[in-house]
Each structure stands twice: as C-alpha cells, then as structure tokens.
Amino acid sequence: MQGFLPPARRAGAAGALRRDAEKVWKCFCQLRVAQEWMAHRASQLECASGMLCQWRVAQLHMARRAPSMFIT
Known part of the structure; x- marks a missing residue:
C-alpha cells in the first residue's frame, strides 16, 4: 500500500507518529x-503529623505531671 502513496504523504504519516x-x-x-x-x-x-502527635503527647505528659509539682 505504501508504494501507491506519494513520498510526501508517507513522510507526513511518519511525522504524525513522531x-x-x-x-x-x-x-x-x-x-x-x-x-x-x-x-x-x-x-x-x-512528618508534620508525627510532630503534632509528639507535641500533643508531650502536652498530655506535662498535664499529668503538673498537679504533682504543686503537692509538697
């Protein structure tokens, strides 16, 4: 089939594929x-989520420790 097409037409198909x-x-x-x-x-x-969780856990630990710091 390619033998029947003009050279410009064959080059156009290759260009389209490219x-x-x-x-x-x-x-x-x-x-x-x-x-x-x-x-x-x-x-x-x-990473940010992990840091937030670590910060929250630290807050909870401090909140649990706070009352014992005031008891003498």
Missing part, C-alpha cells in the same frame, strides 16, 4: 513530576 510519540513522552514526564511532587508532599504531611 509528534504523537513526543506528546506521549511529554505527558509521561509530566505525570512523573506530579507523582514525585505528591510523594514529597505526602512525606512532609506525614
């Missing part, structure tokens, strides 16, 4: 960047 491949590659790269960003953000939130 453009499509480039679009797919760009989308893949954007997806990868987005996934890395989401993983980084989740890590930050996890």
